[in-house]
Structures are given as C-alpha cells and as structure tokens.
Amino acid sequence: MDSKTTLYSIEEFDTALVEAILQEVSLSLKEKGYDPINQMVGYLMSGDPGYISSYQDARKKIVSIDRSKILEFLLKKGLGD
Numbered sequence: 001m002d003s004k005t006t007l008y009s010i011e012e013f014d015t016a017l018v019e020a021i022l023q024e025v026s027l028s029l030k031e032k033g034y035d036p037i038n039q040m041v042g043y044l045m046s047g048d049p050g051y052i053s054s055y056q057d058a059r060k061k062i063v064s065i066d067r068s069k070i071l072e073f074l075l076k077k078g079l080g081d
Helices: 009-033 036-046 055-063 067-079
Strands: none
Touching: 009 036, 009 055, 009 067, 036 067
C-alpha cells in the first residue's frame, strides 16, 4: 500500500473540467450535424450561446464555464504550456 499523499491543484481540476465539457459539447454538436469548431468559435467570439445547440444540455454546459477560462485552456493547449 502506497502511503504517499497525492496533491492536486485547483488549476488541474479546472483544466480537466473545461476539457471534459468541451469534449461533451463537441460530441453533442457533431451528433446534431453541426461543425463543432465553427459553432464554438462563433460562441467564443460573440458571447451568444445561441451558437451552441441545447441538445444534451450542451448550451448549459458551455455557459457554465467563463469564456476566458475556455480561451485560456485552448491557448495553453495550443502553445504547449
């Protein structure tokens, strides 16, 4: 039995939550026949949640995260941080 205490940061949980929600929203949009990239870019640029389908609560999920957190996640992932 390993007796080491594992420490997690709030940032790790936030990152995992953002990633999971983006994956779920993307899948929901694909299932409805939308291009998830175009729809999410429209939402991120305009702030209008109408770009995201309400199918499988995708709209509720994506608006539960601040758009700046989504952009931060995407930039870090894209820039390899």
